Amino acid sequence: MVIFEELLNKTMGMDAASIGPSMIRRAVSERSAACQCADLATYWDFVSQSPTELQQLIEAVVVPETWFFRDREAFATLARVAVQQWWPAHPEKVLRLLSLPCSTGEEPFTMVMALQDAGLPLSKFRVDAFDISERALVIARRGIYGKNSFRGKDVVFRDRFFEPHEGAHRLSESVRSQVRFEQGNMLHPGFLSGAETYDIIFCRNVLIYFDRPTQERAIALLSRLLAPGGILFVGPSESGLLLSHGFASAKIPLAFAFKKETPAVPVVKAPPREAIVRRPVFVPPVRLGMASRPAVKTVLPQQAAVATSHPLEAATRLADQGRLGEAGVLCAAYMKTHGPSAQVYYLMGLIHDAAGELDEAIGDYRKALYLNPSHHESLLHLAFILEKQGNASGAQVLRNRARRL
Numbered sequence: 001m002v003i004f005e006e007l008l009n010k011t012m013g014m015d016a017a018s019i020g021p022s023m024i025r026r027a028v029s030e031r032s033a034a035c036q037c038a039d040l041a042t043y044w045d046f047v048s049q050s051p052t053e054l055q056q057l058i059e060a061v062v063v064p065e066t067w068f069f070r071d072r073e074a075f076a077t078l079a080r081v082a083v084q085q086w087w088p089a090h091p092e093k094v095l096r097l098l099s100l101p102c103s104t105g106e107e108p109f110t111m112v113m114a115l116q117d118a119g120l121p122l123s124k125f126r127v128d129a130f131d132i133s134e135r136a137l138v139i140a141r142r143g144i145y146g147k148n149s150f151r152g153k154d155v156v157f158r159d160r161f162f163e164p165h166e167g168a169h170r171l172s173e174s175v176r177s178q179v180r181f182e183q184g185n186m187l188h189p190g191f192l193s194g195a196e197t198y199d200i201i202f203c204r205n206v207l208i209y210f211d212r213p214t215q216e217r218a219i220a221l222l223s224r225l226l227a228p229g230g231i232l233f234v235g236p237s238e239s240g241l242l243l244s245h246g247f248a249s250a251k252i253p254l255a256f257a258f259k260k261e262t263p264a265v266p267v268v269k270a271p272p273r274e275a276i277v278r279r280p281v282f283v284p285p286v287r288l289g290m291a292s293r294p295a296v297k298t299v300l301p302q303q304a305a306v307a308t309s310h311p312l313e314a315a316t317r318l319a320d321q322g323r324l325g326e327a328g329v330l331c332a333a334y335m336k337t338h339g340p341s342a343q344v345y346y347l348m349g350l351i352h353d354a355a356g357e358l359d360e361a362i363g364d365y366r367k368a369l370y371l372n373p374s375h376h377e378s379l380l381h382l383a384f385i386l387e388k389q390g391n392a393s394g395a396q397v398l399r400n401r402a403r404r405l
């Protein structure tokens, strides 16, 4: 089975540990049976020589999980930046946006809806969207979506941009025509070589499936594709990664937005992720009172700055800047003063998640759900970790719960 894992890693960057070796085993067995191969050795000979079958195997292992307005604040930020900053500064230009990977299209289409809602004329922007999965792109180009694509409580956008279609919803032509979909493997050496740079890039929830060297290659690609002054949005669990690779947080709470560090600013490199993970400054509140508890004064160098805002907002801001230890301490202090709440546990879950401390993150999301069983984001983040750990059925139960909300 290892040779199949290596093939997938070499071709598309997939780290078997990220989805669990059992998922890969199942996909290989299914494809081998579909090709009527007598055994896995025969299937190996076939898949290693047939690009068409390799694509089929890729289709069987990709995780196309996505939905409209996923991590809502990213789209609010996009709309704000485009209309308030970019447009006035570039009245003659067309804003170039990239969704990579776009999966079944919900992400690039959300970009269009957010910009349209904010008042940016359709002639002023254009979205390019790529994914390795042909199957996902077929769905994206069709533009018809079921209820799985509309999650959370606020789906009013559906009434404005969609019309009912055979028990599902069809997206309006004006939104669909703003996006150009194309199949592409972001790890292929020739991917978008020579392309013009993009002002805005969404590259969310894919780096987590790559191993460390592949993540570095992907970040180098994003750095090449992002225009000076442009903004890169990543997924909540991916922000720690960017900070140690030439990007700086755009400091917008819960947007997970980054800019390239400019050479004019002295580059103070964040410690490698391992160092962040092991930095002993974050003591979860359950352990507060122990001798190892950090002195708050020493880990809050900008206490005056954060004291003026809501402590949880300040903690979120620090987490977005990669200052995970400090964010954790603020959460712990907040919980000591105000008592536990679903929101503070959720935030601590995100912080642990970003630091790669998955067991702690699971504990936090579970506590959030104990206090508020309808905490939508905790359900989804917990589902995601369980899936990564190979517990697909546990993840599905949580997703079903989230969907029913």
Ligand SMILES: C[S@@+](CC[C@H](N)C(=O)[O-])C[C@H]1O[C@@H](n2cnc3c(N)ncnc32)[C@H](O)[C@@H]1O
Pocket (backbone or CB within 6 Å): 011, 012, 013, 062, 063, 064, 065, 066, 067, 070, 100, 101, 102, 103, 104, 107, 130, 131, 132, 133, 136, 184, 185, 186, 187, 203, 204, 205, 206, 235
């Ligand atoms: C979890 S979805 C993320 C979709 C969207 N960005 C979001 O956050 O909702 C991950 C997508 O990455 C795509 N993918 C995985 N490896 C890829 C690669 N090497 N090049 C391009 N797309 C890839 C998969 O096909 C899948 O659709």
